[in-house]
Amino acid sequence: MPSFIWDAATQHYRNLHPKRAPEPINYSELIKQTAISYSFPLAVNGNSHPEYRVNVTTNPNNTVNYVKNSSQNIWTYRQAPPGTLVGDIAKAADMLPVYFSGKQTAKDTAQALGIPYLAKLTRSNYANCSSFPGAVIVNSVDPYFPAINSTNYQHAYVTYSTKWDKVGDSRNYKTEKATYRPGDIFLTPPESGGHTYMWIGTHADPNGTVYDDIVAEASWAATWSTALLLPRLHRISSAIRTNGVDGTNRWYEVWRYNGKSESPLIIRSTNTTTVFSNFRATLRNPTGSAALDENSIIDLSVDLTLPVDITGGQRFQLRTDEDGNDPFIFTSVDREVTLTDGTVIAEAVKVGTSKQRIEAVLTGSGQAGDVATLRITMGVKANLTLSADTVEIPLEDYDYSTAFSVPISYVID
Numbered sequence: 001m002p003s004f005i006w007d008a009a010t011q012h013y014r015n016l017h018p019k020r021a022p023e024p025i026n027y028s029e030l031i032k033q034t035a036i037s038y039s040f041p042l043a044v045n046g047n048s049h050p051e052y053r054v055n056v057t058t059n060p061n062n063t064v065n066y067v068k069n070s071s072q073n074i075w076t077y078r079q080a081p082p083g084t085l086v087g088d089i090a091k092a093a094d095m096l097p098v099y100f101s102g103k104q105t106a107k108d109t110a111q112a113l114g115i116p117y118l119a120k121l122t123r124s125n126y127a128n129c130s131s132f133p134g135a136v137i138v139n140s141v142d143p144y145f146p147a148i149n150s151t152n153y154q155h156a157y158v159t160y161s162t163k164w165d166k167v168g169d170s171r172n173y174k175t176e177k178a179t180y181r182p183g184d185i186f187l188t189p190p191e192s193g194g195h196t197y198m199w200i201g202t203h204a205d206p207n208g209t210v211y212d213d214i215v216a217e218a219s220w221a222a223t224w225s226t227a228l229l230l231p232r233l234h235r236i237s238s239a240i241r242t243n244g245v246d247g248t249n250r251w252y253e254v255w256r257y258n259g260k261s262e263s264p265l266i267i268r269s270t271n272t273t274t275v276f277s278n279f280r281a282t283l284r285n286p287t288g289s290a291a292l293d294e295n296s297i298i299d300l301s302v303d304l305t306l307p308v309d310i311t312g313g314q315r316f317q318l319r320t321d322e323d324g325n326d327p328f329i330f331t332s333v334d335r336e337v338t339l340t341d342g343t344v345i346a347e348a349v350k351v352g353t354s355k356q357r358i359e360a361v362l363t364g365s366g367q368a369g370d371v372a373t374l375r376i377t378m379g380v381k382a383n384l385t386l387s388a389d390t391v392e393i394p395l396e397d398y399d400y401s402t403a404f405s406v407p408i409s410y411v412i413d
Helices: 003-016 027-038 089-095 097-113 131-140 151-160 170-179 238-243
Strands: 066-069 074-077 164-169 185-187 196-204 210-219 229-235 253-257 276-283 298-305 315-319 328-333 336-338 344-351 357-362 371-380 392-397 403-409
Touching: 027 097, 027 131, 027 196, 027 210, 027 229, 027 253, 097 131, 131 196, 131 210, 151 164, 151 185, 151 315, 151 357, 164 170, 170 238, 170 253, 276 392, 328 344, 328 357, 344 371, 357 371
Parallel strands: 276 403
Antiparallel strands: 066 074, 164 253, 185 196, 185 253, 196 210, 210 229, 276 298, 298 371, 315 357, 315 392, 328 371, 336 344, 336 371, 344 357, 392 403
């Protein structure tokens, strides 16, 4: 056959059967289906909507701590059997085998890539708000996502990764709800608290009844607490639907995976003693003495030195005694930590439930060894009278491994 006839025939075939472009990956659906497969199904509760609090008389399966009283056909809160931990590996494997397997896979992936992950898969690593979506994301779309028990690590990751976009704010829930997609992550920023869950949207219970506003969520709590919950599907809280904040006044940013490619971003921790140094505390406007009381203002300055292997999103914390034994409190912090040329090398916020932690998150700018000043304002708790001559400010790093004791200087006018 002459070549021109073959070429014409080939082109005719191509015209009849054009090569199809690959279907775009539906990341939302991948995340959604993985989350559903790891979770207990919606509660079946007559004609009422499944709410944030589990109705233990009708749907105990998504709680950890309830047993059925057959004689009364209700589920009741149980006491701990001797030597048993709720939500441990055996319980997770028995109640949620797909989730159990997924956690193992996520752990193996994280360890292979050098991503922070808890070494042991304990109760708190199954019934935990952040490690649940961590496993979902690692196993579905983003293997570098921090599948660790820390919403702050996850927030730093999505903030500095080009693969995630902030698409909403729970305080605008009523107007934004229609724009949410399955697989979106509701995640508190550090200054709001520490919690997260995943948006599912419209979903049916086992009887086929369809509900809206459905999320997938797990939560950590003390052993045998009713709030210790393995992953389950339920309707988002009425507080969010009504006011955009939850029952503890936390608000959430909404983040979405976009599938962009980037160099691997790994959020690691670094020994705090290599980052914080040269603490200086000065009593502002002392009134004739070294007296400290609830009206006192203390300016605390701390040198922040950029570590080797700088990564945007690395985070470091200083904390007071959150149990209440420390007489000093953080009142404010300058958000931008800048070099003398104006380069912002970190952003600082007050975090934690009591807001008695200062967290500095590196932006990725600057060079190892660069030094900038973290500026914090502190006060004294009410009904206390102290003296700067006899007391120092006690501070600790994130994991209590390093303690700093800072003397307070003053000049009497």
